[in-house]
Amino acid sequence: MPGTLSTSDAFWQQPVTKQLQQQLNQFAPQQQFLVACSGGRDSLSLACALHLLCPGRVRVAHINHQLQAPSSQWANWLAAQCQQWQLPCVIQPVEVAAGNLEAEARKVRYHALFSLLQNNEILVLGHHQQDQAETLFLRMLSGSGVKGLSAMKTREQRQLESGQNVGLWRPLLDCSRQQITELAALICPDYIDDPANAQDNFDRVFLRQQVWPLLKRRWPALDSTLNRTALLMQDSQEILQDVQMQDWLQCGDHNVLDIHALERLSQPRQRLLLLRWMQGAEQYAPAFHLVEEVRQTLLNARQDASPKVVWQGWQFRRYQHQLYRLPQQLPKAQDLQVLWPCGQVLELPTGQWQWQQQELGFPAQYMEQPFLLQARRGGEVMHVQGRAGHWPLKKCLQEARIPPWQREQVQLCYMQDQLLGALTTQGFWVNQQQTLVKDGWLPVLVPNPAFPA
Structure with missing residues (x-):
């Protein structure tokens, strides 16, 4: 392979080249691209073509899953080629967890790729027309709805768990394998041929090796037809999202x-x-x-x-x-012995609590004493504000319409042997047998910005 990439008239006439040029015009001139590259024909020819079309704006990212013996050799080979082409390249080894190998490898690969993205970069993926058709077919077999059958979009925004929004671009979705093969022959005739692509114990490989040739003999335009179906499903999904937004507002x-x-x-x-x-x-x-x-x-x-x-x-x-x-796992009330001075925020299953001065409350010296916060045992009674006499706490919680799982979070607040009240998700319920003083102090729920009400 030559040490530097060069173009020819044939390169500019390639359908893939024209597709890339057309889509590149939709980006800002300063847009940067990170191409996910396995070193195989599809992703490598994409990386090379973009490097020729917009030099200085492309980086290559290779994720080494370390699942096969020659994986390090492949990574070194790709790094050497990129160095000859003056194409920046980063190699990222990852550990794939046990379980569904395809799913776990995909999960860790995307996590690594997203972590490598720099400011003003979008992630470029080499999925092509047959990949799209296979994805649609496999999702149909798994019983997917409209969203699943929408398959992959040419461009999309994805929000990560961190809240960061990242851009994805799949410029080859309208390009056939044959077109990509012709482009690769011009600019990168050498590439990595992963033997795993021939192991039909993987669903996608089985489909590609065993099923797809049979279907295409009967329906030669299968790839483009299923791609059209995916586009129609994407339109339908957008309409459903509009309907769903209306339903959110109502429900x-x-x-x-x-x-x-x-x-x-x-x-x-x-x-x-x-x-x-x-x-x-x-x-x-x-x-x-x-x-x-x-x-x-x-x-x-x-x-x-x-x-x-x-x-x-x-x-x-x-x-x-x-x-x-x-x-699934909600915090439950526990017995706690605490010192709770004024100004300290106390994190409890019912929320965050702090002493605040009220028109009527407990004397300030109460906050200098240790408190016992006790989980409900059952059968507790207290004199709740607005009620005459003692009432079972269980009945008070039910009538206040506190959900059952929140009742398990309620704690009774004692100072020595005196019941001061109950800490509930609706606030502090004062035991009315206690003597309150003017401008006294009561526990108050503090709003938590991370968990809005």
């Missing part, structure tokens, strides 16, 4: 849904909204049967029932006329 937010409003929607719109609501920020959506379980079990539950559906570290609960999306 609640990402943590709580109003059941009455949800029941006014048609069943397909219920399923769509519940699917997105359950998924939240998770990468993959829940299975259809789980969405139906939430829809049928939680929506149709008795008023006094407390059903629960668990998925992916989340639990979905019903209370009164609302559905709740909650972490």
Whole structure:
């Protein structure tokens, strides 16, 4: 291979070159690109072509999964080629967790690629027309809905767990394997041929090796036809997103849904909204049967029932006329012996608490004494404000419409043997048998910006 890349008239006439030129015109002149490159024909020819079309604006990133014996040799070979072409290249080794090898490798690869992105860079991926068709086909076999059948977009924005937004660009989605092969023959005839691409124990390889040739003999235009289907699904998905946004506004937010409003929607719109609501920020959506379980079990539950559906570290609960999306593991009340001086914020299962001066409250010297914060044992009674006499705390919590899981977070506050009150998610309930003084002090829930109400 020559030490430097050069163009010819044939390069400029290539369909792939024309596609890249057309799409590059949609970017700002200063836009920088990070090309994910395995060293295979597709990604390597993409990296080379972009380097020729916009020199100085392209970097190559190679993720070494360390899953095969020659993986380090491949990384070194690619680094050497890029050095000859004066194309900046970064090699990033990663560790792939046990389990589904394809899924885990993809997960760690994208995580590494996103971490390598610099300011003003977008991630460029070498997926082409057949990749898109295979993705659509595999998602169809897994029972995906419209969003899954939308497959891959040419350009998209993705929000990471950190909140950072990154751009992705797949400029070859409209290019056939044959067109890319012709381009590679002109500019990078040598490339890495991963033997894993011939191992049909992987779903995509099995599809490519065993199924695709048979289908294409019958339907030669299979790749372009399925790509058109993916584009139509993307249009449909955008329309559904508009409908879903209207339903969000009517039914609640990402943590709580109003059941009455949800029941006014048609069943397909219920399923769509519940699917997105359950998924939240998770990468993959829940299975259809789980969405139906939430829809049928939680929506149709008795008023006094407390059903629960668990998925992916989340639990979905019903209370009164609302559905709740909650972490599967919620903090519960524990017995604590604490010193709680004025000004200190105390983190408890019910929230963040701090002493604040009120019109009526406890004397200031109370804050100099140790407190016992005790979890409920059952059977507690107290004299709650607005009620005559002693009332079971359980009944007070029920009538205040505090959900069952929040009742497990309530703590009783004692100083020596005196019950001062109860710390609940609705605030501090004073035991009215206590003597309050003017301009005294009471525990108050402090708003937490990270968890808005």
